[in-house]
Amino acid sequence: MEKMDKPLTKNIRPDRAFATLADYESTGGYQGLRKAITELSPKEVQQWVKDSGLRGRGGAGFGTGLKWSLVPMDANVLQTRYLVANADEMEPGAFKDRLLLEQDPHQLIEGMIIAAYAIQAKIAYIFMRGEYHLAAKRVENALQEARTEGYLGEHILNSEFNLQIYLHTSAGRYICGEETALLNALEGKRATPRAKPPFPLVSGLWGKPTVVNNVETLCNVPHILQNGVEWYQGLGRGSDQGTKLFGASGRLKYPGLWELPMGTPIREIIEEHAGGMRDGYKLRGFLPGGASTDFLLPEHLDVLMDYEAVAKAGSRLGTGTLIVLDDKTCPVQMVLNLEQFFAQESCGWCTPCRDGLPWTVTLLKDIIAGKGRIEDLDTLAGLTRMLGPGNTFCALAPGAMEPLQSALKYFREDFERYIVGSHAVMESS
Amino acid sequence: MKKQVFEGLSSAEIDEINAEMSHYEDKMAVSIEALKIVQKYRRWVSDECLIAVAELLEISPTQLEAVATFYNLIYRQPVGKTIIHYCNSVTCWMLGSDQVQECLCRHLNVELGEMSADGEYTILPIVCLGACDHAPVVMVGDELRLDITEDAVNEILGR
Ligand SMILES: Cc1cc2nc3c(=O)[nH]c(=O)nc-3n(C[C@H](O)[C@H](O)[C@H](O)COP(=O)(O)O)c2cc1C
Numbered sequence: 001m002e003k004m005d006k007p008l009t010k011n012i013r014p015d016r017a018f019a020t021l022a023d024y025e026s027t028g029g030y031q032g033l034r035k036a037i038t039e040l041s042p043k044e045v046q047q048w049v050k051d052s053g054l055r056g057r058g059g060a061g062f063g064t065g066l067k068w069s070l071v072p073m074d075a076n077v078l079q080t081r082y083l084v085a086n087a088d089e090m091e092p093g094a095f096k097d098r099l100l101l102e103q104d105p106h107q108l109i110e111g112m113i114i115a116a117y118a119i120q121a122k123i124a125y126i127f128m129r130g131e132y133h134l135a136a137k138r139v140e141n142a143l144q145e146a147r148t149e150g151y152l153g154e155h156i157l158n159s160e161f162n163l164q165i166y167l168h169t170s171a172g173r174y175i176c177g178e179e180t181a182l183l184n185a186l187e188g189k190r191a192t193p194r195a196k197p198p199f200p201l202v203s204g205l206w207g208k209p210t211v212v213n214n215v216e217t218l219c220n221v222p223h224i225l226q227n228g229v230e231w232y233q234g235l236g237r238g239s240d241q242g243t244k245l246f247g248a249s250g251r252l253k254y255p256g257l258w259e260l261p262m263g264t265p266i267r268e269i270i271e272e273h274a275g276g277m278r279d280g281y282k283l284r285g286f287l288p289g290g291a292s293t294d295f296l297l298p299e300h301l302d303v304l305m306d307y308e309a310v311a312k313a314g315s316r317l318g319t320g321t322l323i324v325l326d327d328k329t330c331p332v333q334m335v336l337n338l339e340q341f342f343a344q345e346s347c348g349w350c351t352p353c354r355d356g357l358p359w360t361v362t363l364l365k366d367i368i369a370g371k372g373r374i375e376d377l378d379t380l381a382g383l384t385r386m387l388g389p390g391n392t393f394c395a396l397a398p399g400a401m402e403p404l405q406s407a408l409k410y411f412r413e414d415f416e417r418y419i420v421g422s423h424a425v426m427e428s429s
Numbered sequence: 430m431k432k433q434v435f436e437g438l439s440s441a442e443i444d445e446i447n448a449e450m451s452h453y454e455d456k457m458a459v460s461i462e463a464l465k466i467v468q469k470y471r472r473w474v475s476d477e478c479l480i481a482v483a484e485l486l487e488i489s490p491t492q493l494e495a496v497a498t499f500y501n502l503i504y505r506q507p508v509g510k511t512i513i514h515y516c517n518s519v520t521c522w523m524l525g526s527d528q529v530q531e532c533l534c535r536h537l538n539v540e541l542g543e544m545s546a547d548g549e550y551t552i553l554p555i556v557c558l559g560a561c562d563h564a565p566v567v568m569v570g571d572e573l574r575l576d577i578t579e580d581a582v583n584e585i586l587g588r
């Protein structure tokens with residue numbers, strides 16, 4: 001019997017062995033695909049996913065069924081369309097897609113076949129970061145198994161639908177995860193983002209309509225088809241549907257990753273699942289959804305982990321993997337670590353980001369070295385606006401500013417302590 | 430010093446690159462995979478190799494160089510037999526990645542990015558390896574190693 005409340009991880013075993021095709025089929029695997037291909041039209045599959053309420057798990061939370069329905073479908077039947085699974089997962093603090101890729105690769109493959117059917121794509125790619133060696137091996141094996149069993153290739157399940165899936169392993173650059181940069185990377189180019197419009201849905205890989213979806217998003221799809229829209233909607237606890245992989249890392253008793261209903265309160269994740277802080281440490285704050293989300297405070301522990309509730313609290317659900325700040329880690333130094341990452345990973349295409357991020361790093365380093373002035377805090381605040389939404393070519397820079405702007409708001413005294421301290425030293429010498 | 434003569438890409442390399450080409454709409458698309466295939470055999474991409482790959486893909490060497498230098502996992506300088514990547518992103522940093530790096534470099538007596546005297550190792554930083562619940566983590570060659578301590582470093586380096 002399938003564990004109905006944890007569809008995404010029901011095949012995942014504590015010994016970290018992976019689900020073979022037989023394991024996957026024994027818990028209902030490929031039944032969703034069978035239903036889609038034999039009973040439903042592509043448009044109907046799109047509608048099911050739309051009705052389910054599934055939203056993208058790659059960070060932006062765009063409606064998945066809605067996204068698919070925007071792909072031009074009426075053009076001639078020979079029109080090439082592409083599907084891409086985004087398995088680039090390089091956001092610091094995010095560690096959810098690796099689990100799905102390594103331990104239940106058929107779930108992703110089935111989700112991709114259904115998605116490709118829904119948009120009538122004949123070629124799909126899995127864009128995986130180069131460091132995920134074990135995941136690459138297991139996905140490649142699973143693709144082979146799926147081909148042998150007739151789930152992939154020509155005339156899938158004896159239908160008229162054909163699909164090839166290829167694995168592309170990347171060579172390490174965070175910006176490749178941004179969907180238009182990813183398309184350039186897949187085309188073998190430098191991964192700089194593309195101007196939008198045209199959106200990839202209309203003009204993507206080699207100018208053809210292309211849907212990019214996150215790994216976890218696609219992993220939800222087979223279950224929606226197999227168990228139905230109503231069942232899926234019943235899984236959420238807040239305003240969003242389904243379950244999600246939530247994680248927590250930092251100085252916790254039991255850092256980890258858990259599949260929980262959308263809308264699970266943050267307190268439950270940190271205090272129950274992660275067992276609270278390690279002895280001798282207190283919770284000072286947390287980034288709810290990876291490195292590019294705003295800090296929240298202990299007073300936000302009762303916020304529900306869904307898109308709206310976290311946004312209302314002033315941050316973003318992002319990847320749903322919490323990074324916890326304890327009372328013995330300096331928030332200013334933590335922000336410096338984050339900004340060094342973003343400065344290093346900026347693609348350098350647009351000026352505010354290319355120049356603004358290194359400047360941010362320099363200011364933070366000076367402050368920490370005791371060479372900061374109080375005006376530097378205004379300069380940093382100015383940078384968070386200059387690199388904010390709408391002023392840069394892609395969302396990397398605005399994402400980089402989120403932890404900084406919230407740290408300036410919530411941890412201002414930590415910044416000031418370095419500055420006041422340096423003045424004290426100067427006066428006494 | 431004796432300079433190794435470059436005799437062109439091996440037939441194994443060319444076969445593997447050609448196999449990848451069938452997955453894409455044009456040849457340029459395999460540029461990253463082609464460089465990675467060369468690296469699999471030679472550890473790094475020399476100028477000669479870069480030019481040979483560019484010829485095979487029918488693009489200019491400058492175009493390919495622009496791609497090669499963009500990606501962190503393409504090495505344009507010699508590296509040790511095993512690369513040890515230590516994660517220096519936020520959670521690993523919080524839980525001691527600086528000490529992990531210091532310990533690795535001290536044991537091998539190398540700077541970051543430098544090849545150890547015996548040609549066995551190169552230590553490089555890397556961004557979040559997607560295992561933050563087991564920080565700090567390192568990747569030894571292709572293998573992810575979790576919850577790294579000084580003892581674990583000793584064990585990895587076999588001393
Ligand atoms: C700098 C940057 C990095 C990103 N990295 C990833 C990533 O590694 N994986 C991912 O799925 N989405 C990533 N995204 C989001 C993608 O652009 C895109 O929104 C997502 O893949 C869409 O899939 P979804 O609708 O299923 O969420 C990134 C965005 C930005 C701006």
Ligand code: SF4
Pocket residue numbers: 175193345346347348349350351353354392393394395396397
């Ligand atoms: S915001 Fe940064 S990463 Fe995005 S295009 Fe501009 S320079 Fe590149």
Ligand code: FES
Pocket residue numbers: 092093094516517518519520521522556557558559560561564565566
């Ligand atoms: S921060 Fe090191 S593995 Fe994620």
